[in-house]
Amino acid sequence: MAAYKRVSESVALITLQNPPVNALSAAVRQGIVDTVERALSDPNVTAVVICGQNGVFCGGADIKEFGSNMSGPPLIPMIHAIESANKPVVAAIEGSALGGGLELALGCHYRIAHSKARLGLPEVSLGLLPAAGGSQRLPRLIGVPAALNLITTGRHVTAAEALQLGIVDQVTDHNTVDAAVKFALSVAGRSLDPRRISTYPCPQQPDLDALFEEVMQKVRRSARGAIAPIACVQAVRAAATLPYTQGMAREQELMATLFTSGQARALQYCFFAQRAVGRWRMPSGARWDTSKPRPVHKAAVIGLGTMGRGITVALAQTGLSVIAVETQEKQLMEAKQAVSGMLERGAKRRGVAPALDRIIYSQNIQAVADVDLVIEAVFEDVALKTKVFKQLSAVCKPGTLLCTNTSALDVDQLASETPNPELVVGMHFFAPAHVMKLLEVVYGPRSSPEAVATAMQLGKKMGKASVAVGNCRGFVGNRMLKPYVEQAFFLLEEGATPELVDRALEEFGFPMGVFTMSDLSGLDVGWRVRKGDGLVEPGGASGRSARVRQGRRYSPLGDLLCEHGRFGQKTCRGWYQYDKPGSRVARSDPWLHSFLEAYRAEHGLVARRIDHQEVLERCLYALINEGFHILDDGIAAGPEDIDVIYVSGYGWPRHRGGPMFYANMVGLAKVLERLEHYHQAHPDVPHLQPCSLLRRLVASGSPPIHRWGEVIKKLHSQL
Numbered sequence: 093m094a095a096y097k098r099v100s101e102s103v104a105l106i107t108l109q110n111p112p113v114n115a116l117s118a119a120v121r122q123g124i125v126d127t128v129e130r131a132l133s134d135p136n137v138t139a140v141v142i143c144g145q146n147g148v149f150c151g152g153a154d155i156k157e158f159g160s161n162m163s164g165p166p167l168i169p170m171i172h173a174i175e176s177a178n179k180p181v182v183a184a185i186e187g188s189a190l191g192g193g194l195e196l197a198l199g200c201h202y203r204i205a206h207s208k209a210r211l212g213l214p215e216v217s218l219g220l221l222p223a224a225g226g227s228q229r230l231p232r233l234i235g236v237p238a239a240l241n242l243i244t245t246g247r248h249v250t251a252a253e254a255l256q257l258g259i260v261d262q263v264t265d266h267n268t269v270d271a272a273v274k275f276a277l278s279v280a281g282r283s284l285d286p287r288r289i290s291t292y293p294c295p296q297q298p299d300l301d302a303l304f305e306e307v308m309q310k311v312r313r314s315a316r317g318a319i320a321p322i323a324c325v326q327a328v329r330a331a332a333t334l335p336y337t338q339g340m341a342r343e344q345e346l347m348a349t350l351f352t353s354g355q356a357r358a359l360q361y362c363f364f365a366q367r368a369v370g371r372w373r374m375p376s377g378a379r380w381d382t383s384k385p386r387p388v389h390k391a392a393v394i395g396l397g398t399m400g401r402g403i404t405v406a407l408a409q410t411g412l413s414v415i416a417v418e419t420q421e422k423q424l425m426e427a428k429q430a431v432s433g434m435l436e437r438g439a440k441r442r443g444v445a446p447a448l449d450r451i452i453y454s455q456n457i458q459a460v461a462d463v464d465l466v467i468e469a470v471f472e473d474v475a476l477k478t479k480v481f482k483q484l485s486a487v488c489k490p491g492t493l494l495c496t497n498t499s500a501l502d503v504d505q506l507a508s509e510t511p512n513p514e515l516v517v518g519m520h521f522f523a524p525a526h527v528m529k530l531l532e533v534v535y536g537p538r539s540s541p542e543a544v545a546t547a548m549q550l551g552k553k554m555g556k557a558s559v560a561v562g563n564c565r566g567f568v569g570n571r572m573l574k575p576y577v578e579q580a581f582f583l584l585e586e587g588a589t590p591e592l593v594d595r596a597l598e599e600f601g602f603p604m605g606v607f608t609m610s611d612l613s614g615l616d617v618g619w620r621v622r623k624g625d626g627l628v629e630p631g632g633a634s635g636r637s638a639r640v641r642q643g644r645r646y647s648p649l650g651d652l653l654c655e656h657g658r659f660g661q662k663t664c665r666g667w668y669q670y671d672k673p674g675s676r677v678a679r680s681d682p683w684l685h686s687f688l689e690a691y692r693a694e695h696g697l698v699a700r701r702i703d704h705q706e707v708l709e710r711c712l713y714a715l716i717n718e719g720f721h722i723l724d725d726g727i728a729a730g731p732e733d734i735d736v737i738y739v740s741g742y743g744w745p746r747h748r749g750g751p752m753f754y755a756n757m758v759g760l761a762k763v764l765e766r767l768e769h770y771h772q773a774h775p776d777v778p779h780l781q782p783c784s785l786l787r788r789l790v791a792s793g794s795p796p797i798h799r800w801g802e803v804i805k806k807l808h809s810q811l
């Protein structure tokens with residue numbers, strides 16, 4: 093709703109009231125319509141100020157309403173009525189003015205913002221475009237290039253940038269409503285014609301066609317199949333080339349296509365999923381809202397390899413004091429130089445001072461005695477990590493949280509080596525740790541809720557998408573990756589090429605296919621893990637045993653490449669060839685194709701034609717199937733947790749919502765049917781055998797994703 097009050101005698105103050113972000117629900121829209129009418133019809137009112145309750149102007153249209161039958165007054169005529177008013181209407185912007193919130197402000201005649209406010213049109217990230225006139229008014233106000241940038245990226249700008257761009261008329265450090273009321277009084281009675289943005293001609297731009305062509309190409313490249321960024325460009329083009337009324341018609345037409353699209357549903361699901369994972373819960377019943385995090389002011393990082401350096405940078409940039417420990421002097425000095433460089437580059441980009449003095453470097457583990465939390469990031473070796481944990485338990489003050497950045501080892505086992513296993517959790521960062529958004533917070537059966545709450549809160553402060561997951565081999569992300577990669581190897585054996593598999597996955601929307609990714613991260617990483625698991629036999633073994641290990645189908649292709657010294661980009665050879673070490677340009681390698689042919693001949697395999705659909709179904713459904721196992725095992729609390737992990741850390745295209753959402757969109761019965769089909773064709777591949785949870789969901793009528801929990805819970809209640 094919206095509250096109405098008279099201030100300074102002749103100013104009507106309208107306050108949007110819909111906590112927490114004053115989204116424009118039907119009730120709020122009705123409130124605005126009613127209060128604006130009241131203000132305009134009151135002869136004692138000379139000006140109007142619109143603000144938001146609790147320091148937030150407006151977070152835009154109410155996204156929750158999008159899934160329902162939308163009722164209440166529509167936004168466009170409401171904003172139009174404000175713009176057409178014969179009394180000045182001033183937007184007092186505190187906190188956020190986003191999406192429909194900014195569109196409302198653009199309908200006002202003046203905009204006053206607090207210096208800490210953020211403004212933007214982020215609809216593109218929800219699979220939409222600013223369809224309450226934003227795509228038509230913003231280019232008229234700030235010009236086509238700047239509007240294109242804001243609308244196609246959805247980025248939020250500071251009040252200072254908004255002032256520079258001409259979006260707001262004034263920025264204040266003081267009370268925004270007071271400033272807006274004073275401003276409104278000062279402009280009352282002035283002509284409003286020059287203030288109605290919809291009447292502005294779009295500022296002329298030389299080479300308009302070339303500009304749109306360039307932006308369209310850029311957007312197509314980065315959108316990877318997303319349709320909203322393209323529609324955003326088309327809408328701004330309408331603003332630049334058509335009169336306002338026709339431009340508005342085009343905006344509506346484009347919005348109608350986006351609004352009902354699967355991509356918009358997926359992106360809006362992602363928006364809520366990202367927030368839902370913050371409300372974590374553990375099988376013990378411990379939850380986010382009943383578990384108190386401990387304050388963390390000072391942290392330590394043990395081991396300054398690639399991961400440790402990135403974690404140190406991320407902690408320092410969050411404002412924590414950090415003790416960075418590396419026992420070898422040479423490595424310590426190299427790490428110090430590298431960390432300082434990363435901090436300096438990051439600070440330059442963000443226009444702030446580098447946090448160099450927040451870090452103390454030490455060779456001595458005793459230096460961590462008084463920290464609140466330690467993140468161990470030494471080499472992935474269980475004996476070494478156990479030793480470090482024992483040392484930390486002896487050195488740290490009582491109550492210090494001990495976190496491991498392991499990606500493969502058993503967090504419970506490490507915890508059991510300490511006198512206080514309740515203080516141990518995994519904090520699984522992704523490389524480079526100061527850049528990548530994802531953090532898996534791994535709890536074991538003995539991790540205390542307080543420890544999980546502390547790690548989750550620290551992750552949030554570091555700006556990570558933090559997801560609490562149970563302990564198992566590979567946790568959630570890597571556990572699901574295993575069957576995905578395995579299918580890709582099998583497809584090569586059966587006749588595919590790395591190029592074909594990668595192209596199918598990239599067309600689906602991954603930034604890179606599985607083989608390009610493997611070359612980037614290094615083939616030796618998986619080789620080491622497989623060796624540890626006793627799967628690798630030199631020369632790939634021979635005869636039937638070459639392709640069967642531990643009773644199931646196995647492809648030694650990755651091992652054989654490693655034996656040839658082909659570790660990927662770093663050795664200029666992997667699944668592709670590269671001109672120089674670290675080069676990102678993957679070129680097809682005739683050697684690899686001959687190698688595959690020889691391999692197939694040696695093993696009596698006949699190459700068959702494999703199409704993109706089979707690549708997608710086998711790789712993606714095997715991964716999704718493992719996701720159902722993870723839900724069934726209680727390792728992830730819900731499908732949102734899995735989806736946030738995959739979208740934030742594994743390149744799953746956001747506009748497809750995440751693997752579990754994708755399965756829901758494809759139809760669970762279809763996924764089940766295809767898995768059954770492929771399992772029948774490959775009975776020696778257990779990962780293709782449909783998970784019983786998938787079967788139960790299909791048997792329950794394939795409920796929508798937000799109701800899967802009912803089926804998962806049924807299982808738990810039967811145990």
Ligand SMILES: CCCCCCCCCCCCC[C@H](O)CC(=O)SCCNC(=O)CCNC(=O)[C@H](O)C(C)(C)COP(=O)(O)OP(=O)(O)OC[C@H]1O[C@@H](n2cnc3c(N)ncnc32)[C@H](O)[C@@H]1OP(=O)(O)O
Nearest residue numbers: 115151152153154155156190191192222223224348351367
């Ligand atoms: C046949 C077909 C016809 C088709 C025609 C259809 C016509 C429809 C007409 C529509 C007109 C379009 C209008 C407009 O252009 C569209 C929009 O405005 S879309 C919304 C754009 N806004 C945003 O994207 C902002 C989203 N919010 C945020 O970025 C952040 O929440 C924030 C505002 C920066 C605040 O951040 P925080 O303080 O960190 O808080 P949280 O993010 O945790 O949020 C708190 C809480 O609020 C919920 N929430 C936030 N924004 C909205 C919202 N816009 N609608 C609903 N709910 C919102 C959020 O989910 C949190 O709640 P929780 O999930 O934790 O319960």
